[in-house]
Amino acid sequence: MKLFYKRSLFLIGVLIIGIALIGIGYLFYDKVIHPETEVVVSDELSINYLDGSHVISNGIYRFSVTNDGGSDIYYRISLSDIKGMDEDVTYLLSSSDIDVGSNEKHLVKEQNIVYDNLLISKGDTQSFNLKISNNTSTTFKIVIDKIEDIEEYFYMTLLKNNEVSLSKTNVGEDIAQENEGLISSVDDDGTTYYFRGKVDNNYVSFANLTWRIIRINGDGSVRLILDGVSDTLANYHDNNELESLDKTTLSTSLNNYYDSNLKDYEDSIANTKFCSETSKSENTYNAYTRIVTNKIPTFNCLGKRYTSKIGIITADEVIFAGGLYNKENKDYYLYNEDLENLWWTSSLSKSDEDAIYPFIVDTSGKLVDNINGSLYRTIRPVISLKREVIVVGSGTIQDPYVVN
Numbered sequence: 001m002k003l004f005y006k007r008s009l010f011l012i013g014v015l016i017i018g019i020a021l022i023g024i025g026y027l028f029y030d031k032v033i034h035p036e037t038e039v040v041v042s043d044e045l046s047i048n049y050l051d052g053s054h055v056i057s058n059g060i061y062r063f064s065v066t067n068d069g070g071s072d073i074y075y076r077i078s079l080s081d082i083k084g085m086d087e088d089v090t091y092l093l094s095s096s097d098i099d100v101g102s103n104e105k106h107l108v109k110e111q112n113i114v115y116d117n118l119l120i121s122k123g124d125t126q127s128f129n130l131k132i133s134n135n136t137s138t139t140f141k142i143v144i145d146k147i148e149d150i151e152e153y154f155y156m157t158l159l160k161n162n163e164v165s166l167s168k169t170n171v172g173e174d175i176a177q178e179n180e181g182l183i184s185s186v187d188d189d190g191t192t193y194y195f196r197g198k199v200d201n202n203y204v205s206f207a208n209l210t211w212r213i214i215r216i217n218g219d220g221s222v223r224l225i226l227d228g229v230s231d232t233l234a235n236y237h238d239n240n241e242l243e244s245l246d247k248t249t250l251s252t253s254l255n256n257y258y259d260s261n262l263k264d265y266e267d268s269i270a271n272t273k274f275c276s277e278t279s280k281s282e283n284t285y286n287a288y289t290r291i292v293t294n295k296i297p298t299f300n301c302l303g304k305r306y307t308s309k310i311g312i313i314t315a316d317e318v319i320f321a322g323g324l325y326n327k328e329n330k331d332y333y334l335y336n337e338d339l340e341n342l343w344w345t346s347s348l349s350k351s352d353e354d355a356i357y358p359f360i361v362d363t364s365g366k367l368v369d370n371i372n373g374s375l376y377r378t379i380r381p382v383i384s385l386k387r388e389v390i391v392v393g394s395g396t397i398q399d400p401y402v403v404n
Contacts, residue, residue, distance in 0.1 A: 044067060044068050044069025044070075044073055044146065045065055045066065045067060045068070045069075045073070045075060045120075045144055045146055046065075046066045046068050047063060047064070047065055047066075047142075047144045048063060048064045048065075048066070049061075049063045049142065050062040050063055050064065051063075053141055053142060054139060054140075054141060055079075055130075055132055055135075055138075055139060055140055055141070055142070059131075059132060060129050060130065060131045060132075061129070061130045061131075061132065061142065062127070062128070062129055062130075063127075063128055063130070063142060064125050064126065064127040064128070065118075065120060065125065065126050065128070065144055066124070066125040066126075067120045067121065067122050067123060067124055067125075068123075069122055070122055071122055072119060072120065072121045072122055072190075072191065073119075073120060073122075073146055073147075074117050074118060074119055074120075074146070074147045074150050075118050075120065075144055075145060075146050075147055076113055076114075076115065076116045076117065076118065076144070076145050076147055077093065077113075077114040077115045077118070077128070077142065077143070077144055078112055078113045078114055078142075078143050078145070079091070079107065079112035079114060079140045079141070079142060079143070080112070080140060080141050080143045081139075081140055081141045082107070082109060082112070082138065082139075082140045083138065083139045083140070084137035084138045084139055085107070085109055085138055086107070086134070086135060086136060086137055086138045087106070087107070088106075088134040089106070089107040089132065089133070089134050089135045089138050090104050090105060090106050090107065090132075090133045090134060091104070091105055091107060091112075091114065091130060091131065091132055091133070092104045092105075092130070092131045092133075093114050093115055093128060093129070093130055093131075094128070094129045094131070095126060095127060095128045095129070096127060097125075097126045097127055097189065097219075098118070098126055098189055098219040099219055099221060099270045099271050099272050099273075099307075099386070099387075100115050100118075100128075104133075107138065107140075112140075114130070114142075116147075116388075117147060117150050117151070117153065117387070117388060119155075119190070119219065119220040119387065120190070121190030121191045121218065124190050130142065151388075151390065152390065153220065153387055153388050153389060153390060154222050154385055154387075154389045154390065154391045154401070154403075155193075155216045155220045155221075155222055155387065157391055157401075158182070158193070158213070158216060158222065158395075159182075159193065159216070161201070161394065161395065162181055162182035162193075162201070163181065163182070164181075164182050164183065164184050164193060165180070165181050165182065165183060166183065167180055167183050167196055168180045168197075169197075169322075171196075171297060171319060171320055172291070172295035172296055172297050172319055172324075173295050173324075174324070175322055175323065175324045175327055175329040175331075175332070176196050176197035176198070176321075176322030176329075176332055177197065177198060177322070177329065177331035177332065178197050178198055178331075179197050179198045179199050179200060180196040180197035180199075180322070181195070181196070181197075181199070182194070182195055183195075183196055185299055185320070186218070186299065186300070187217065187218040187299035187300055188218065188273065188299075188300050188301055188305065189217060189218030189219040189273070190218035190219065191218055192215050192216060192217055192218050192299050193215060193216040194214065194215035194216075194299075194317075194320050194321070195212075195213055195214065195215065195321065195333065196320060196321060196322050196332075197321075197322045197331075197332050197333070198322075198331050198332055198333065199212075199332075199333045200333075200396060200397070201394065201395035201396050202333060202395055203227075203395055203396060203397050203400035203401065204222075204224055204385075204391075204395075204400055204401045204402075205393075205400040205401070205402050206224070206265065206268070206385070206402070206403055207261060207262050207264075207265045209226060209227075209228075209261065210226075210227040210228070210400070211224035211225060211226055211227055211383075212224065212225055212227050212333050212334070213395075213401075214313065214317055214321065214382070215299075215317070215320075217272065217384060219270075219272075219387060220387035221270040221272055221384040221385060221386055221387045222384060222385045222389070223272075223382060223383075223384045224382065224383055224384070224385065225313055225334070225380050225381070225382050226380045226381050226382075227336060228336065228338065228339065228380070229339055229341070229343055229378040229379065229380050230253070230254075230257045230378065230379050230380070230381055231257075232253055232256070232257065232379075233253075233341075233376035233377060233378060234249065234250040234252075234253035234254075234344065234376060234377070234378070234379050235248075235249055235250060235373060235374050235375055235376045235377070236248050236249070236250050236344070236356060236358055236373035236374065237249060237356065237373060237374060250312070250344060250379065253379060254308075254310045254311065254312070254379065254381060255310065257310070257379075257381055258309060258310045258381070262309075262310070262383065266309060268385055268386055268389050268403050269309050269310075269383050269384070269385065269386065270309070270383075270384040270385065270386045270387070271307055271308070271309050272307065272308070272309070272384040273301070273305045273306070273307060274305070274306055274307075274308055274311035274346065274382075275301035275302075275303055275304070275305055275306075275314060275346065276303055276304045276305070276306055276346070277301065277302055277303030277304070277346075277347060277348065278303060278304070278348060279302075279303055280348070280351065283350055283351050283352060284349075284350055285347075285348040285349055285350065285351070286302055286303070287314075287315055287316070287347040287348060287349060287359065288348075288349045288350060288369070290302070290316075291315055291316065291319060291325060291347075291359075291367075292325050292349075297315075297316035297317075297319040297320060298316055299316065299317070299320070309383065310381055310382065310383055311346060311381075311382050311383075312344055312345060312346045312379055312380065312381065312382050313345055313346065313380065313382050314345055314346050314347050315345045315346075315347035315349075315359035315367060316347065317345075318334060318345060318359075318361060318367055319367070321333065321334050322334070323361065323365060323366070323367050324366075324367060325359075325366075325367045325368070325369075326366060326367070326368060327366060327367075328364040328365060328366045329364075329365040329366065330364060330365050332365065334361070334365065335364075335365035339363060339378070340363065341363070341377060341378045342360045342361060342362045342363065342368075342371060342377045342378065343360065343361055343377060343378045343379060343380050344358055344360050344377055344378075344379055345358060345359045345360060345361065345367075346358075347359045348373075349369035350369060355372045355373060355374060356372075356373040356374075357369045357370065357371065357372065357373060358371075358373050360377060385403065389403055390403070390404045391403055391404055392404050
């Protein structure tokens with residue numbers, strides 16, 4: 001009886017110890033596999049490491065950066081405190097909020113700058129994924145630092161050369177026939193600055209072509225429109241079933257133009273966001289209601305955003321530039337007397353049982369919607385130069401900005 005009692009106590013003790021070890025092991029496992037969120041404050045920036053600040057194994061590490069300060073600032077993302085260095089480790093940064101390219105880099109012992117001179121507007125948050133590959137033993141930290149002294153990039157040159165002012169006319173209600181300069185607004189990526197009216201200092205010479213600056217995008221890239229038209233005609237679609245703008249025959253024409261004229265210069269071209277707005281109520285698309293009925297154009301995409309290195313201008317951007325629906329304007333920078341055909345925008349206006357009717361700009365600079373989208377008309381390609389591009393020149397037709 002005593003032997004049985006002792007054996008029972010022994011088994012109970014072993015069971016208790018086993019349960020305790022399992023509990024400790026689980027807590028340790030949970031701590032490693034699910035690290036606590038860490039928030040690090042650096043000047044006006046707050047950094048939220050969604051999966052922990054220490055990179056401990058292969059995988060994708062998610063973090064976000066928020067600008068808690070009172071002004072737009074610049075920062076860099078780097079890797080530091082490297083231990084257990086493995087030369088096969090590579091890293092790749094991606095973001096759904098801003099264009100950071102798609103260049104995979106090898107980890108080195110020093111100077112692991114993942115991305116430099118990122119612009120973030122006050123109050124904004126930018127989210128990132130950092131993919132680590134081939135890592136077996138290396139550990140390091142993700143570091144975000146505010147930058148005080150940076151090179152003068154294209155968008156900075158534009159802000160230095162142009163005083164940001166208020167529009168002199170009512171955007172959406174009036175055409176702009178005078179040079180109203182550079183004006184601030186907002187887009188999906190932050191603060192944007194757009195040119196309006198009879199602007200004479202927004203010329204860019206790039207890829208042996210002449211372009212006009214539409215605006216500085218919210219991510220710091222600079223959006224350009226060809227000063228002429230492409231050498232091919234394009235249409236939207238051969239029927240009324242338009243799922244997305246990036247799947248149109250017009251998109252095919254743009255891609256062909258890019259391959260023929262811009263491919264050799266793509267190191268300077270940003271992979272940026274364009275808008276495909278195909279939602280409608282009955283036979284009227286949202287852009288018609290916004291632009292014609294309510295007269296409130298916007299730089300924000302109210303439909304599907306897709307990423308590309310080439311696209312076309314929105315009807316909203318035409319209006320911000322100084323155009324207007326059904327009203328002639330030959331005194332704003334988008335008008336070119338040498339253009340002998342109408343050119344498409346990316347915004348849809350109306351539809352019926354047989355066709356769609358996109359907004360299009362006619363030879364008098366007027367925004368109209370009376371052309372069937374299945375018909376072939378000209379296109380004016382739109383690209384964005386990367387945020388870190390450096391230029392020379394003053395932006396006039398005699399001395400255009402040139403990528404240095």
